[in-house]
Amino acid sequence: MVPELTSSDPKAPIASVLLHFHNLQDTAFKPLSTLNSSLSCEINLLSTRLHIPPRYSRYRLACPVNSSSPSIAPPLSRLCPSLEPTSASSSASVAGAELCTTTTMSDISDDYVDISSETDLHLSVYMEKLGRHRRLGSSSSEGSSSTAGPSRQETTTTVVEAPTHSFPKTLPDWSNLKVLHRNTLPPRTYFFLYNTEEDALTRDTSKSKSLLLSGKWKFHLTTSPFHEPRDFYKTDYDTSEWDDIVVPGMWQCQGYGKGPQYTNLNFPWPVDAPNIPYDDNECGRHVTTFKVGDDFADHQLRLRFEGVDSAFTVWVNGKEVGYSQGARNPSEFDVTDFVKVGEDNLLAVEVYQRCDGTYLEDQDQWWLSGIFRDVYLHAFPKFHPIDYHVHTLLDDDYKDATLKVDVEMSQGAYVDMKLLDADGKLIAKDMKIFDRHNSFDIRVKNPHKWTAETPYLYTLVLNFKKCSLVQRVGFRRAELIKGVFSVNGDPIKIRGVNRHEHHPDSGRAVPYDFLKRDLLLMKHFNVNGIRTSHYINDPRLYDLADELGIWILDEADLECHGFGVLGNAGESWATDNPDWREAYEDRARQMVQRDKNHASVILWSLGNESFYGRNHQHMYDVIKSIDKSRLVHYEGDWNASTADIYSRMYASAEDIINTASQKDWAKPLVLCEYIHAMGNGPGGIKEYIDAFYKYPRLMGGFVWEWANHGLRTTNDDGEEYMGYGGDFGDVPNDYNFVFDGLCFANHTPTPGLVEYGKAIEPVQTLEIKGNEVTIINRYDIVSLDHLTATWHIVADGMVIGGDQEVEIPKGIKPHTKAHLKIKGLPKNLTAEAYLHIDFFLTKGTNWAKKGHRVAFGQVALSKAPSMATILSSLSNPFLDPVPTIQQTSPSLLSITSATGLSTWGLDLQLGTLTSWRKASHPHIELLTTPFVVDFYRALIDNDRGGRFGQQWEDRRLHQTSHNIKRVEWRKEKHGLIVNVHSRIAPPVLAWGVDIYTTYTFHGEAIYIKIKGKPSGPLVPDTFARIGFTFGLKSVDKVAWWGRGPGESYSDKKMAQAFGNWEETVDDLFVDYEFPQDGGNRTDVRWVEFRGQLPDEEGVVDQSKPAERLIRARYGDLEGASFSAMHYTTKDLDECKHPYELHKRKREDTVVRLDWAHHGLGTGSCGPATLPQYELKSKDFEFELVLD
Helix, strand or coil: CCCCCCCCCCCCCCCCCEEECCCCCCCCCCCHHHCCCCCCCCCCCCCCCCECCHHHCCCCCCCCCCCCCCCCCCCCCCEECCCCECCCCCCCCCCCCEEECCCCHHHCCCCCEEEECCCCCEEEEEECCCCCCEEEEEECCCCCCCCCCCCCCCCCCCCCCCCCCCCCCCCCHHHCCCCCEECECCCCCCCCCECCHHHHHHCCHHHECEEECCEEEEEEEECCCCCCCCCCCCCCCCCCCCEEEEECCCHHHHCCCCCCEEECCCCCCCCECCECCCCCCCEEEEEEEEECCHHHCCCEEEEEECCEECEEEEEECCEEEEEEECCCCCEEEECCCCCCCCCEEEEEEEEECCCHHHHHECCCEEECCEECCCEEEEEECCCCEEEEEEEEEECCCCCCEEEEEEEEECCCEEEEEEEECCCCCEEEEEEEEECCEEEEEEEECCCCECCCCCCCCEEEEEECCCCEEEEEECECCEEEECCEEEECCEECCEEEEECCCCECCCECCCCHHHHHHHHHHHHHCCCCEEECCCCCCCHHHHHHHHHHCCEEEEECCCECHHHHHCCCCHHHCCCCCHHHHHHHHHHHHHHHHHHCCCCCEEEEECCCCCCCCHHHHHHHHHHHHHCCCCEEECCCCCCCCCCCCEEEECCCHHHHHHHHCCCCCCCCEEEEEECCCCCCCCCCHHHHHHHHHHCCCEEEEEECCCECCCEEEECCCCCEEEECCCCCCCCCCCHHHHCCCCECCCCCECHHHHHHHHHCCCEEEEEEECCEEEEEECCCCCCCCCEEEEEEEEECCEEEEEEEEECCCCCCCCCCEEEEECCCCCCCCCCCEEEEEEEEECCCCCCCCCCCEEEEEEEEEECCCCHHHHHHHHCCCCCCCCCEEEEEECCEEEEECCCCCEEEEEECCCCEEEEEEECCECCCCCEEEEEEEECCCCCCHHHHHCHHHHHHHHCCHHHCEEEEEEEEEEEECCEEEEEEEEEEECCCCCCEEEEEEEEEEECCEEEEEEEEEEECCCCCCECCEEEEEEEECCCCEEEEEEEECCCCECCECCCCEEEEEEEEHHHHCCCCCCCCCCCCEECCCEEEEEECCCCCCCCCCCCCCCEEEEEEECCCCCCCEEEEECCCHHHHHHCCCHHHHHCCCCCCEEEEEEEEECCCCCCCCCCCCCHHHCCECCCEEEEEEEC
């Protein structure tokens, strides 16, 4: 209901009113009966919709007026939402009430509640702390008179209902859905102005008309914005005793507040959207000073924040400038009237940990707060560009182009435009007299085309009357062609990563050098795309992507995943709620307006994991109203009813193949997240990449994710480690799910990145026939003309041929095959051998030096020797192969080799080897723990996240023990044979594996053959591994022939080449930031453990080379593997941090010799190990030779 009141004086001006109550007791309003005189007036509100929060009850009043009452001019008030209307007023009186009509909105105090109508009328309520006057305040409309209303002497009987007390006195901006920004300038593209064209061409921002305000600021933190000091922004407030804080920075990373908190999707506060708890919302107050010279005089001065998490209010020289939210979006204020040129200026910023917008910033990362990107003061002269939009319009032949530049000016002026090529040569120029809006349209004949593989950039120069700017321009056109995503007419495949902004010490405040290192590392590992998950990144990233050549899927700062766990439709909270429409649109607009001029940006994204609703459709419309040249992505739009492409997360390779095989879909599919890279993994990459290249409408995908988000911290002993959820006392938390990247938290490569880089390499080696090797060009745009190739042969124990150059045929088109002719291949190779080909950059680039290897391939030339061949080599006609045997106790057999160089002990109760001594050091027992058959590995994250690890634990795979059924031994012509029948089984359950082991002691070797038969109820579907585990003393180094040098498993081995390798035990181990199995080497033919044994006095002769302790040979068994480390599986399972694990480091070496090993998969968040890489629990048989 809208109240309509009438005035006794039809000529009285319509005005907003300021009602000032005085002469009231300090503690409360006086009872109406005690009020003395009263005067009356009737206020005509016409049909104005007057909105007053319910907490102020209702007001019915007739007010005495003192026409001589003074104007009141306190500082700017904060806006407050429009709420329900009051009831109609009637005559009332109150003692000492004064009507003032000469104030404006900018005059109202901070403490007033501004209750805004949709017209000129504003009624504000001011209620001070108990013990001070209570006021009702309003601002007047333009032209109002201070004489409005009856005189003070006119009285009438009145009734008044006083307002109830309330907290807060005003609805804070940060908990007010209707306030996104106050006094911010419209979003614009990221640019700097320079005094001259010469300065602009340097692109050195220190030479620009801008002042960088980043650095050390004064800082004070409270647990709530309502806590003192609230007047810290005033020029006379002393902050000298405050701490220093670094800007850009997150205050939790600098030792303030509750500390970092990690959740994947849950909101870590009571969910009452859009409201934020008042008493649990840390408030960081930042203060700095700056001084500007006369060169900033007569300029528009713009204060720009590139990123503040999560919302903030800003003051300059004690005056409130404005408010903004949208943590990863820039905010810009006109502070021309606030800054004093030639004097010291005070800048005060109040940062709120949370705001209503934080409900839309629920990304899978740490909750951190602060001014985390740079702060600038920009000086724009009178005639300046407000914004500009660069369009590169290629013709339908993708040859010639029109360069269209839309420029918006502060006012009419001439604009001079130049286009320079990469060498600085003038390509085109034009000059126009502009109104506020105008455009350049220039034809450019056959420009170099920009792609991620050919990142050619032109330089656009815009010269204005007193300033210049530059913008690098890449000519390219992104579109769908018959349902295939294409750039400049060529289909492309995205071989990308999801990248959060992260630094192990400073959180989301990422230094430029660290950012650049990330992108260079991506290029080195063949990554060609970034999804800016899940917000627009540091603007400098886009400049680097333009320069280096990286496709960008630019994503709006939007995720409200946490609404999905609240027991109702997640989209109903915000995504499909019209009250949130403006907030959604704002985030889309901010993204597009800032990043629209970057060639690298080929896709816009509406955010992440925010369900799907009408507000996404509105975002799409906003984007298309600004930029129609790019496609729009959103995974939550499952059927692509709004989005321009289909998108999926964590679909299996089989699923996307099934989708791609359908003929009734006209849009391409991208995997915006896939092959979840948590811990040891990901496994099964090859199957995805092969599918991408087989099916044209599969665009590729972005691995989740680039790097672990660990934050460096220390334990009680001062030991450094990378912390995860819960390590900072944060509750709730999602534990180590923040460790899911291709890089460790210090952004160095994990084995997973090495594997991914190999899987997406631009040249694939397929096969060899005769002397011709088939390769395929997996570039999207270029041939292989920029590469050089060399070849050599690796064979067991040797390298043949050196690095001989091989000619690459010219002009091999993308996605096509070609043949390399290898001259001088040797024939009749007796050892296992592989042709190894490397592909290098012929010339250096802006991301790699000449000779950088971009790909390698191997093809088999000859096979490994079989076990039969190995066994035949053990026979020596000149030596008796049969060792001697003694039963030295009822449960121990002592066996000495025929040469006397080795002595073994076999425990009859365990049925396995428990001792191995060498004649050269008979006092040294090599085995520190017995040989045992084992089916378990320390769980990796992908085991824990999927069904396999849970079942292994439920079926007690880690608790099995050996029970002997029978042991027999006998001498034969070719050696001593020991047959053991044992059963390996867990406690509690009734399943087990019958193991039949045959040991043949022959010369200096032991031939072991094992057969296993699982049986019983609840046998696990799979085993983690099948092989031996034992402890070995004095191992210094390990040598092997097989895949290396790095970690490999059955579904993660592409990056590891066949060769002869040697590593220390420490270097074999992969020290994952959350301890788990690692360091395995697969497809091994033999492995040798080497060390230096001490003499009887414990002294090691360092002058002697390490000797062979034990060698294991598998023959031509595919999938055989080993690992060697200083930790047990129990150590790895029980320790939750590396520093805990390191305290358990043992001197001996835990060795695994495996016949087969279960794959890794991506089961932590995605498909589990693929069936072809599962280790099924069925009958098995394997053999190996130890010597």
